Amino acid sequence: GQQLNQSPQSMFIQEGEDVSMNCTSSSIFNTWLWYKQDPGEGPVLLIALYKAGELTSNGRLTAQFGITRKDSFLNISASIPSDVGIYFCAGQNNAGNMLTFGGGTRLMVKP
């Protein structure tokens, strides 16, 4: 079946630093989604990407849909303590009704 490799698994950074994380797939996706999950909460959709090469921003967050359609990147600029949480990527292909999730990146920010 499809697999999504998300890296890094965890990051511990200083407040104010920029953050990058990515997901790679063994197969093509038509939609890439990025979610953030805070402790005890459900995942919250951050950015949705629908076209290869698409670059979309949401405040300090920027995500890109890779040209090959097999990868996606999420960048967070000037991190702040409330960025702490787990970030998940998810991909959907044209054939299915389901999302494939990455394993998550746990972000910790030191004030």
Added chain:
Amino acid sequence: NAGVTQTPKFRILKIGQSMTLQCTQDMNHNYMYWYRQDPGMGLKLIYYSVGAGITDKGEVPNGYNVSRSTTEDFPLRLELAAPSQTSVYFCASRTTTGAQYFGPGTRLLVL
């Protein structure tokens, strides 16, 4: 819009008991999903529905049942609770473009 709502927020069950986890969405989405998330892990799909009257199995359907009599509601039924079903359960609904929106979750402890 309230989005996706789930009840109860937390429940303790004894082995062999049954219960229904409720999920309601007010966004008129046809697609709805049930996931479970074990501690420190990603999301696993239990069941999904592409519209009222239509349901299908996901990755981990054993021990669960669903029904979809209306567009708004997608309840998840546990018939004989087992300790392995201790988890956090998330319901989600999906837009026509593929973005899924999650509820706040139900924490289930089976003792």
